[in-house]
Amino acid sequence: MNIPRFWRKINNRYNLMGTKCENCGQTYFPPRNICPNCRREGEIVEHSFEDEIGELITYTIIRSAAEDHEKETPYILGIIELEENTRLTSQIVNCEIEDVEIGMKLKPVFRKLGEQSKDGLLFYGVKFSPIGKEE
Amino acid sequence: MKDVAVVGVGITEFGEKWNSSFREIFLNAGIQALEDAGVKGEDIDEAYIGNMSAGRFIAQEHVSALIADYAGLSEMNVPATRVEAACASGGLALRQGFLSVASGVQDTVVVGGVEKMTDVQSEQSVEILAAASDREWEAFYGATFPGLYALIANRHIHKYGTTRDQIAQVAVKNHYNATMNPKAQFQNKITKEMVKNATKVADPLTLFDSSPITDGAAAVVLVPAEKAHQYTDNPVYITGSGQASDTISIHDRNDITTIESTKAAAQTAYKMANKDQSDIDVAEVHDCFTIAEILAIEDLGFCEKGKGGKMVEEGITELDGKLPINPSGGLKACGHPVGATGIKQAVEITNHLRGEAGERQVEADVGLCHNVGGSGGTATVHILSREEQK
Ligand SMILES: [Zn+2]
Numbered sequence: 377m378n379i380p381r382f383w384r385k386i387n388n389r390y391n392l393m394g395t396k397c398e399n400c401g402q403t404y405f406p407p408r409n410i411c412p413n414c415r416r417e418g419e420i421v422e423h424s425f426e427d428e429i430g431e432l433i434t435y436t437i438i439r440s441a442a443e444d445h446e447k448e449t450p451y452i453l454g455i456i457e458l459e460e461n462t463r464l465t466s467q468i469v470n471c472e473i474e475d476v477e478i479g480m481k482l483k484p485v486f487r488k489l490g491e492q493s494k495d496g497l498l499f500y501g502v503k504f505s506p507i508g509k510e511e
Numbered sequence: 512m513k514d515v516a517v518v519g520v521g522i523t524e525f526g527e528k529w530n531s532s533f534r535e536i537f538l539n540a541g542i543q544a545l546e547d548a549g550v551k552g553e554d555i556d557e558a559y560i561g562n563m564s565a566g567r568f569i570a571q572e573h574v575s576a577l578i579a580d581y582a583g584l585s586e587m588n589v590p591a592t593r594v595e596a597a598c599a600s601g602g603l604a605l606r607q608g609f610l611s612v613a614s615g616v617q618d619t620v621v622v623g624g625v626e627k628m629t630d631v632q633s634e635q636s637v638e639i640l641a642a643a644s645d646r647e648w649e650a651f652y653g654a655t656f657p658g659l660y661a662l663i664a665n666r667h668i669h670k671y672g673t674t675r676d677q678i679a680q681v682a683v684k685n686h687y688n689a690t691m692n693p694k695a696q697f698q699n700k701i702t703k704e705m706v707k708n709a710t711k712v713a714d715p716l717t718l719f720d721s722s723p724i725t726d727g728a729a730a731v732v733l734v735p736a737e738k739a740h741q742y743t744d745n746p747v748y749i750t751g752s753g754q755a756s757d758t759i760s761i762h763d764r765n766d767i768t769t770i771e772s773t774k775a776a777a778q779t780a781y782k783m784a785n786k787d788q789s790d791i792d793v794a795e796v797h798d799c800f801t802i803a804e805i806l807a808i809e810d811l812g813f814c815e816k817g818k819g820g821k822m823v824e825e826g827i828t829e830l831d832g833k834l835p836i837n838p839s840g841g842l843k844a845c846g847h848p849v850g851a852t853g854i855k856q857a858v859e860i861t862n863h864l865r866g867e868a869g870e871r872q873v874e875a876d877v878g879l880c881h882n883v884g885g886s887g888g889t890a891t892v893h894i895l896s897r898e899e900q901k
Pocket of ligand 1: 399
């Protein structure tokens with residue numbers, strides 16, 4: 377991921393800024409500019425998920441990763457539900473591999489997301505921590 | 512719409528082809544298909560080529576022109592088109608060829624699929640394959656391709672009580688089938704214990720739950736059904752073709768354990784063929800990971816949602832079972848040269864319907880091919896039959 381490509385979504389990545397369709401009320405993260413329910417009738421506005429408590433829908437332990445994430449293995453990857461039918465994919469931190477379970481409640485935390493080994497670029501964004509362990 | 516027949520098939524050996532280049536691999540399969548059909552270069556009206564990522568694997572784009580050129584078709588200015596939908600590129604190419612003949616625009620169409628994956632290091636191939644997911648909102652956060660299927664697997668286990676043994680059994684079955692396929696990458700038997708104890712990739716999936724990195728190609732020759740007997744006494748007809756989309760990311764699906772594109776493509780294909788799932792005698796389905804075969808047999812309608820693991824456990828999908836699935840060895844054991852897989856499935860089903868599948872031959876009049884791109888963003892389903900559609 378190069379710098380401009382990362383930078384243009386930085387508000388979304390740093391602050392969990394998604395979108396909401398004011399026509400049907402559905403929220404979106406990752407952000408969408410077209411509501412699949414309403415399409416052209418949709419009315420899209422920004423919507424922050426920063427203070428949401430998430431629920432773990434499913435997870436895996438990544439043992440073998442692509443180059444940018446190799447140094448982090450093994451790590452927990454999960455799908456987190458922020459609001460009904462609004463879900464995202466991110467990592468679970470502050471949690472032992474053997475303690476992770478479907479249904480656990482999670483809070484967003486700001487962390488290093490990846491490292492481009494080639495030129496030493498670091499990327500930051502939101503991962504998720506079990507409630508009470510977010511320090 | 513015209514009915515469409517397969518009159519020739521060709522396939523390379525699948526595996527790590529250190530000594531063969533991209534173009535050589537493709538030509539090997541293409542020439543076999545033309546010879547099988549008895550079609551000459553002058554007869555070819557158009558070509559479609561399924562290929563996921565020659566640009567990343569061998570730094571070569573514009574592969575349709577490259578292939579047409581080295582096949583000697585550019586002399587005659589034969590149009591050639593590359594088709595891409597990640598691992599469903601082959602299935603899409605087959606559908607484009609089918610539509611081209613069915614529409615009456617072209618008479619003789621060659622459809623191929625090819626991938627040369629072993630010219631890059633394995634970490635690089637992990638990265639290239641992850642491009643089939645959403646780069647910005649899945650891969651960037653650390654999702655790998657096996658990781659996405661592992662997320663589905665854990666949810667399936669949680670929701671339906673699918674067991675680790677049932678999932679491992681898919682790999683055991685497919686490896687057994689591949690022992691009878693001389694073109695397969697892995698022709699060795701394995702056990703459930705070997706699957707479960709292999710190197711972990713993304714829990715609960717191990718290396719033996721995963722399809723390998725493969726070089727290979729496959730090709731078929733399509734003509735209008737009314738002309739099929741000019742080429743062969745044993746034509747096979749494509750009676751149904753379906754393609755559908757689902758969200759590119761699995762996190763956006765209401766049910767993470769269902770691939771809606773598979774369901775929709777299957778319904779389209781069944782309807783066109785005037786068949787339903789009970790008419791299918793044999794199927795090649797997209798088992799890029801063991802759990803994917805369980806999803807496939809559920810979403811194609813062969814069993815109720817959540818009962819796929821049980822169906823595998825009961826032996827129904829084995830070679831001598833009521834509904835043999837992946838007689839070729841599937842992506843798991845036959846190998847998965849991503850752009851070629853969708854065409855390989857059509858070659859395999861054609862061979863069974865012609866009675867030319869050798870030691871692994873199953874008794875079948877109607878077969879199905881199911882090809883998936885990425886984690887289900889695209890799916891194609893084709894129904895092949897010994898009987899012409901009436
Ligand atoms: Zn809406």
